[in-house]
Amino acid sequence: xxxxxxxxxxxxxxxxxxxxxxxxxxxxxxxxxxxxxxxxxxxxxxxxxxxxxxxxxxxxxxxxxxxxxxxxxxxxxxxxxxxxxxxxxxxxxxxxxxxxxxxxxxxxxxxxxxxxxxxxxxxxxxxxxxxxxxxxxxxxxxxxxxxxxxxxxxxxxxxxxxxxxxxxxxxxxxxxxxxxxxxxxxxxxxxxxxxxxxxxxxxxxxxxxxxxxxxx
Amino acid sequence: xxxxxxxxxxxxxxxxxxxxxxxxxxxxxxxxxxxxxxxxxxxxxxxxxxxxxxxxxxxxxxxxxxxxxxxxxxxxxxxxxxxxxxxxxxxxxxxxxxxxxxxxxxxxxxxxxxxxxxxxxxxxxxxxxxxxxxxxxxxxxxxxxxxxxxxxxxxxxxxxxxxxxxxxxxxxxxxxxxxxxxxxxxxxxxxxxxxxxxxxxxxxxxxxxxxxxxxxxxxxxxxxxxxxxxxxxxxxxxxxxxxxxxxxxxxxxxxxxxxxxxxxxxxxxxxxxxxxxxxxxxxxxxxxxxxxxxxxxxxxxxxxxxxxxxxxxxxxxxxxxxxxxxxxxxxxxxxxxxxxxxxxxxxxxxxxxxxxxxxxxxxxxxxxxxxxxxxxxxxxxxxxxxxxxxxxxxxxxxxxxxxxxxxxxxxxxxxxxxxxxxxxxxxxxxxxxxxxxxxxxxxxxxxxxxxxxxxxxxxxxxxxxxxxxxxxxxxxxxxxxxxxxxxxxxxxxxxxxxxxxxxxxxxxxxxxxxxxxxxxxxxxxxx
Numbered sequence: 001x002x003x004x005x006x007x008x009x010x011x012x013x014x015x016x017x018x019x020x021x022x023x024x025x026x027x028x029x030x031x032x033x034x035x036x037x038x039x040x041x042x043x044x045x046x047x048x049x050x051x052x053x054x055x056x057x058x059x060x061x062x063x064x065x066x067x068x069x070x071x072x073x074x075x076x077x078x079x080x081x082x083x084x085x086x087x088x089x090x091x092x093x094x095x096x097x098x099x100x101x102x103x104x105x106x107x108x109x110x111x112x113x114x115x116x117x118x119x120x121x122x123x124x125x126x127x128x129x130x131x132x133x134x135x136x137x138x139x140x141x142x143x144x145x146x147x148x149x150x151x152x153x154x155x156x157x158x159x160x161x162x163x164x165x166x167x168x169x170x171x172x173x174x175x176x177x178x179x180x181x182x183x184x185x186x187x188x189x190x191x192x193x194x195x196x197x198x199x200x201x202x203x204x205x206x207x208x209x210x211x212x213x214x215x216x
Numbered sequence: 217x218x219x220x221x222x223x224x225x226x227x228x229x230x231x232x233x234x235x236x237x238x239x240x241x242x243x244x245x246x247x248x249x250x251x252x253x254x255x256x257x258x259x260x261x262x263x264x265x266x267x268x269x270x271x272x273x274x275x276x277x278x279x280x281x282x283x284x285x286x287x288x289x290x291x292x293x294x295x296x297x298x299x300x301x302x303x304x305x306x307x308x309x310x311x312x313x314x315x316x317x318x319x320x321x322x323x324x325x326x327x328x329x330x331x332x333x334x335x336x337x338x339x340x341x342x343x344x345x346x347x348x349x350x351x352x353x354x355x356x357x358x359x360x361x362x363x364x365x366x367x368x369x370x371x372x373x374x375x376x377x378x379x380x381x382x383x384x385x386x387x388x389x390x391x392x393x394x395x396x397x398x399x400x401x402x403x404x405x406x407x408x409x410x411x412x413x414x415x416x417x418x419x420x421x422x423x424x425x426x427x428x429x430x431x432x433x434x435x436x437x438x439x440x441x442x443x444x445x446x447x448x449x450x451x452x453x454x455x456x457x458x459x460x461x462x463x464x465x466x467x468x469x470x471x472x473x474x475x476x477x478x479x480x481x482x483x484x485x486x487x488x489x490x491x492x493x494x495x496x497x498x499x500x501x502x503x504x505x506x507x508x509x510x511x512x513x514x515x516x517x518x519x520x521x522x523x524x525x526x527x528x529x530x531x532x533x534x535x536x537x538x539x540x541x542x543x544x545x546x547x548x549x550x551x552x553x554x555x556x557x558x559x560x561x562x563x564x565x566x567x568x569x570x571x572x573x574x575x576x577x578x579x580x581x582x583x584x585x586x587x588x589x590x591x592x593x594x595x596x597x598x599x600x601x602x603x604x605x606x607x608x609x610x611x612x613x614x615x616x617x618x619x620x621x622x623x624x625x626x627x628x629x630x631x632x633x634x635x636x637x638x639x640x641x642x643x644x645x646x647x648x649x650x651x652x653x654x655x656x657x658x659x660x661x662x663x664x665x666x667x668x669x670x671x672x673x674x675x676x677x678x679x680x681x682x683x684x685x686x687x688x689x690x691x692x693x694x695x696x697x698x699x700x701x702x703x704x705x706x707x708x709x710x711x712x713x714x715x716x717x718x719x720x721x722x723x724x725x726x727x728x729x730x731x732x733x734x735x736x737x738x739x740x741x742x743x
Contacts, residue, residue, distance in 0.1 A: 011517055011518070011521060012520075012521060012525065015521050036514035036517070036518070037514055037517055037518030037521060040518040040521045040522050041451035041454075041518075041521070041522035043451070055511065055514055056505075056514060056515075056518055059518050059522075060450065060451045060454070060518070060522050062450060062451045062452070074505075074507075074511075075505045075511075078505050079446055079449055079450075079505075081450040081451070093507070094504060094505050097504050097505050098446040098449070098504070098505065100449075100450065100490060113504055116504045117445070117446065117500070117504065119490035120490060135504075136500070138490055138491055138492070139490060157491070157492065157495055158492050158495075211492045211494065211495045212478050212494060212495050212496060214496045214498055215319070215477055215478070215496050
């Protein structure tokens with residue numbers, strides 16, 4: 001595994017070296033918490049970020065597998081289209097916003113506005129999430145194993161939201177649906193793939209009440 | 217507010233085909249976006265059923281095969297009944313009946329401060345002699361990003377097509393704009409609705425995806441918009457153009473995001489945006505992934521990174537606090553900043569926002585220019601003036617006030633054939649410009665319309681050239697506020713331009729230049 005030490009380096013230097021290094025080899029990057037936009041727009045490769053990551057880690061990810069060994073700051077995997085981003089610790093505000101595809105897994109908790117405007121990604125949070133999570137989601141799956149804050153899944157348009165815990169308040173344009181066998185199989189497959197200890201049976205599913213809630 | 221009730225519709229029954237042969241013609245009912253006409257299916261007779269809703273676009277008159285329709289403005293009511301005009305009464309009734317506010321397309325109508333009360337100062341004997349437009353050269357090129365990126369944009373004329381999204385516009389209209397840009401060497405813009413695949417090669421002048429067959433010289437540029445809805449955005453999308461524009465706001469609805477109503481979200485639009493067919497695509501009013509100005513700086517940094525530091529990064533602002541907003545864009549690392557005045561157009565907006573929110577274009581430019589000067593980047597970070605630009609004369613005045621270029625959006629739609637019916641949001645545009653319906657889109661030939669757009673740009677380019685040279689300049693870079701005079705107090709007060717006859721800025725502007733306004737702005741007008 002190639003190792004890049006990002007200490008005292010700027011975003012351009014580190015990302016350029018990273019993109020040049022991932023051809024067939026996994027790359028470990030350390031001392032990166034001062035960088036915002038690390039591993040931006042990568043199309044392939046495996047990247048391990050040792051320690052904490054700054055804002056916008058894995059932004060516009062287009063196929064790479066990125067793992068952060070500790071916590072990540074805000075906007076994890078922003079606008080990802082494919083690939084996988086795994087945060088072993090907690091993630092701050094706005095994880096997995098604007099994603100069209102790929103998978104985000106946060107082993108710990110994730111902040112407010114997680115999965116906002118998700119358009120097709122799978123976003124799994126093993127702990128709790130903050131307020132306004134899943135706002136204006138248009139497609140994809142959001143799975144929260146813990147509890148959610150205010151306005152959970154607010155103005156959901158399409159896609160599936162699953163929650164194992166409780167919410168403080170549920171958002172507008174939502175309805176609770178029973179978990180189907182298909183939902184359970186899907187959740188089971190995600191849990192198995194990402195080695196998450198949980199049982200689908202205890203989850204609730206939230207779906208959109210209408211695809212056109214604004215103007216009639 | 218609304219324009220309803222402002223026009224008289226009259227049909228000459230002696231020549232109207234339907235009046236003579238009921239059932240034989242229903243063209244006016246088919247093309248009217250506001251249901252002014254109604255066909256009685258039982259008798260085949262056409263009637264003016266709903267004359268109050270006429271907005272004066274005259275599409276019916278243009279399409280009428282017998283030339284039987286006349287639309288006349290009912291202007292006196294605005295004098296005799298104001299403020300309780302019929303339009304206002306009807307608007308209140310509408311709200312009382314439906315509980316809904318008005319939505320419409322296009323831009324602000326009615327009187328707002330504009331460029332018309334500014335005049336151009338020609339050269340005579342005391343100043344530099346005028347130059348000969350017919351036999352001498354004039355530099356009209358504008359370069360964006362020349363010191364900051366590997367592939368700067370070099371506009372052949374000081375114009376752009378501002379952002380208009382696929383969804384708001386038809387695919388054919390987007391293609392026509394790209395062709396028009398290619399024929400004239402200017403830039404077109406994806407808008408926030410993702411990429412129409414053909415734009416990428418048409419804008420550069422090619423007829424094929426591989427870009428091996430060039431048809432339109434000199435070839436133009438494609439600006440990729442990054443916006444709050446992030447529709448159709450990916451790393452590949454960002455790399456498909458010649459610049460990336462970060463949209464902060466727009467003139468028609470500053471403080472709100474893009475509105476694309478479900479009627480225009482077809483299969484194609486749904487595929488690009490990822491919104492269900494028929495669902496309203498309402499962009500957020502702000503970036504969910506930005507909370508501070510530092511975040512914007514980081515956003516610019518990763519956009520440069522994802523595009524390999526090749527292309528310029530532009531910002532687009534709505535008309536709010538131009539000095540502070542432009543300063544923020546400069547701090548964030550912009551290569552160019554578009555500022556869209558309140559008259560700027562839209563495919564859909566709440567009427568009250570379009571009519572009543574934002575700063576007029578002529579009042580946006582001076583503080584924006586001052587911000588650039590105070591940061592030492594005027595003419596380096598390019599300023600593009602948008603919002604109600606109609607011709608080369610408006611563009612020239614904006615550039616003499618300190619902008620580097622101007623954008624035509626509403627004017628581009630009109631150049632494509634639009635008659636300004638204010639109903640873009642409904643998706644029934646009979647010219648195929650803002651409709652997604654196949655039968656409407658089929659009426660717009662992208663190549664022919666692209667050529668009309670190029671003609672419009674050629675004419676405006678010549679207008680700018682005439683005005684630049686008669687003012688004694690060989691380059692648009694030499695233009696200054698000394699080339700302009702305000703012709704009445706309001707315009708002088710809004711712009712700080714010298715007042716015609718008085719030959720000085722109004723005293724309040726001179727006082728400002730001595731003291732500053734406490735907002736980092738000293739009010740100086742550098743001529």
